[in-house]
Amino acid sequence: xxxxxxxxxxxxxxxxxxxxxxxxxxxxxxxAVHQFRGKVLVEALVTVxxxxxxxxxGFYLLVLFGARSPLGQAFQSLAGQTLPFSFEGLLLASxxxxxxxxxxxxxxxxxxxxxxxxxxxxCCGLTPWQRFARIEVxxxxxxxxxxxxxTFAHTLGEFGVVLMVGGNLxxxxxxxxxxxxxxxxxxxxxxxxxxxxxxxxxxVVTLMLTTTLSRRVGLRRG
Amino acid sequence: xxxxxxxVRVQQQAPIPLDVEFTCDPGDVxxxxxASGSGKTTIxxxxxxxxxxxxxxxxxGGHTWSNTAAGTFAPPHRRAVGVVFQEYALxxxxxxxxxVMTALGHRPSSERRSRAEKLLTLVHLSDxxxxxxxxxSGGERQRVALARALAREPxxxxxxxxxxxxxRTVRRRLQDEIDELRRTLDIPLVLITHDFDDVVRxxxxxxxxxxxxxxxxxxxxxxxxxxxxxxxxxxVGLGSVFEAxxxxxxxxxxxxxxxxxxxxxxxxDRALEAGATVRxxxxxxxxxxxxxEPQGLSLHNALPATVSAIAGDGGGDHVIVQxxxxxxxxxxxxxxxxxxxxxxxxGAHVYALIKSVSIDVAGAEIS
Numbered sequence: 190x191x192x193x194x195x196x197x198x199x200x201x202x203x204x205x206x207x208x209x210x211x212x213x214x215x216x217x218x219x220x221a222v223h224q225f226r227g228k229v230l231v232e233a234l235v236t237v238x239x240x241x242x243x244x245x246x247g248f249y250l251l252v253l254f255g256a257r258s259p260l261g262q263a264f265q266s267l268a269g270q271t272l273p274f275s276f277e278g279l280l281l282a283s284x285x286x287x288x289x290x291x292x293x294x295x296x297x298x299x300x301x302x303x304x305x306x307x308x309x310x311x312c313c314g315l316t317p318w319q320r321f322a323r324i325e326v327x328x329x330x331x332x333x334x335x336x337x338x339x340t341f342a343h344t345l346g347e348f349g350v351v352l353m354v355g356g357n358l359x360x361x362x363x364x365x366x367x368x369x370x371x372x373x374x375x376x377x378x379x380x381x382x383x384x385x386x387x388x389x390x391x392x393v394v395t396l397m398l399t400t401t402l403s404r405r406v407g408l409r410r411g
Numbered sequence: 412x413x414x415x416x417x418x419v420r421v422q423q424q425a426p427i428p429l430d431v432e433f434t435c436d437p438g439d440v441x442x443x444x445x446a447s448g449s450g451k452t453t454i455x456x457x458x459x460x461x462x463x464x465x466x467x468x469x470x471x472g473g474h475t476w477s478n479t480a481a482g483t484f485a486p487p488h489r490r491a492v493g494v495v496f497q498e499y500a501l502x503x504x505x506x507x508x509x510x511v512m513t514a515l516g517h518r519p520s521s522e523r524r525s526r527a528e529k530l531l532t533l534v535h536l537s538d539x540x541x542x543x544x545x546x547x548s549g550g551e552r553q554r555v556a557l558a559r560a561l562a563r564e565p566x567x568x569x570x571x572x573x574x575x576x577x578x579r580t581v582r583r584r585l586q587d588e589i590d591e592l593r594r595t596l597d598i599p600l601v602l603i604t605h606d607f608d609d610v611v612r613x614x615x616x617x618x619x620x621x622x623x624x625x626x627x628x629x630x631x632x633x634x635x636x637x638x639x640x641x642x643x644x645x646x647v648g649l650g651s652v653f654e655a656x657x658x659x660x661x662x663x664x665x666x667x668x669x670x671x672x673x674x675x676x677x678x679x680d681r682a683l684e685a686g687a688t689v690r691x692x693x694x695x696x697x698x699x700x701x702x703x704e705p706q707g708l709s710l711h712n713a714l715p716a717t718v719s720a721i722a723g724d725g726g727g728d729h730v731i732v733q734x735x736x737x738x739x740x741x742x743x744x745x746x747x748x749x750x751x752x753x754x755x756x757x758g759a760h761v762y763a764l765i766k767s768v769s770i771d772v773a774g775a776e777i778s
Contacts, residue, residue, distance in 0.1 A: 309500035311487035313514035327504045
């Protein structure tokens, strides 16, 4: 059992949620509430990471992060290391790959709030920020929760993007799913089996948690 | 207009044509009546600040809420406005009392709970304050919505089709409650409705809206006794509405004796208290004219009246006759032939014959 890989995987999952959730809430709400030109194109772009093969996505991210790109150069001058094959690069790649898993459920969550409930909140004297915090977020909560859990589960299972952008550096970019592949290549079936079972257990627990939480929210809503 | 009243002027060509100007004083209930799609809700949303028409001038409670000419616009949360939405729009994640407390942000937090409890008691919901909207019936939800709207201590109360989602019996009770409430509130009420029953029971003033344009606006009794409103005739049938007082209830004879400005009337018995003020609506089709007081009829009401106007209905066979009975105007819809046969003209003295059962009495029944 590669405990370091498990730690990298969990950190990556938690970090991706931490980066993506605030952005996803802002952007998902924007798409749900506002009508603007080119909205269809924006929605399509948001979905792209979902349909691209992970290797293709990984390839473009490598180009984006590379030493010749402005982003790559900026990161290198700031952090003194390259963005590809680092945990930071992997985190950024993971955040980009998970955009559709975050934005879509949150957008649906905000869309499900009837517009007259929003209007009623304004007519109750709530400022835009109070409406957001006290009415909209609690009502969109099932969508936000789904987004967080999907992101976490998807990050743990991600393989293609991790291998392309992160490589296989122990303690830095070797996640559990890459470690399984690594062990299989070395004919270490026992370790691979244990780690696969660990991922399976995490997946089952996560899904149970989602069902329980959403049922509890459902009871509250009736 | 009173300083604390509501004055509204909205105009625009597109996307929804609007051309409306009206005022409403504290204590008055202005009903905006029109078919669906006539722009009623858009006017209400403009008053609340939820919609911005191209040209608007809206003042309420001594404050300017909208003035497009001066570039003034107060967003909804800065307007002291109470709105009861059509589907009530309660916050589903909050209890009844939580819903009401949400609108009490202008009060110190220590007062909010007790204030919300008082408001829920006012709408007879003190037992249900910890229930969530989905655990409440339609009528109860409407009451929570009303309490929440009042919590704001609004300068204007807006009701958007407030009875559309409840059944007939609940509707009657809620109408009576709102009628009782408005007598104590002393703020202008604007009621949006497409059901004339709401108008008869609640309104003191009426604005008739057609395709975003006000085609008539005035006191309810004046407008309902006008002969020249074909739109109203087609939509609900003509019939004057006026106030009366219950004199006595004769349960043995199954009659209710009523006094109005033009004399007394007998209507079918209802559980109303002597002394209570009620609204009467007498449909023009239910009024028969006679040149002399008839004898030997089952009828209870033969009111001496003077013809004040006669109007055709735009080519049809029917004629609308306006009658003055004391201080009240009644309408009678008769055939052109009847006018010729009786030789009726303006100034003629007639008797208006009305069956007791065809008088629609609107008032709060004793429970």
